[in-house]
Amino acid sequence: MCEASAYLIQDGKETLVLESVDIVEPLDEGGFMLRNIFGDQAIINARIHKMELVNHRILFSETETDITDMVNRSST
Amino acid sequence: MCEASAYLIQDGKETLVLESVDIVEPLDEGGFMLRNIFGDQAIINARIHKMELVNHRILFSETETDITDMVNRSST
DSSP, X not given: OOOEEEEEEXXXXXXXXXXXXXXXXXXXXXXXXXXXXXXXXXXXXXEEEEEETTTTEEEEEEOSSOGGGTEEEEOO | OOOEEEEEEETTEEEEEEEXXXXXXXXXXXXXXXXXXXXXXXXXXXXXXXXXXXXXXXXXXXXXXXXXXXXXXXXX
């Protein structure tokens, strides 16, 4: 299948945010909603740094926000 | 392979911008650079509307810019 893993880049280091991501939708207030093929969701307050679809990777990088506000996961 | 096709939504209609997209990178001046697995590139001055990776679709929607400025294709 062709989902991707979403990573957050901080200080040059990649941290996995959510695997098997299918849906990516920008939020009006900034950041993105990510939903994977299992129905898990993550809200990430960051911007897209680069997408490498053949390598199944979506890289996000920080906006000005504090990291603790950046990722909010939930399962359906 | 897991590339995607990039579409631009205008007036509810989807127009294909580039097929087999592998790399998506935001541009400092706004918009995105798209590169496919054949090395073709497109610069699109639009924002991400939604991504459906399992369905191999990246949907862009207009920013305020005139459509003729929105897509600039080149082959390497």
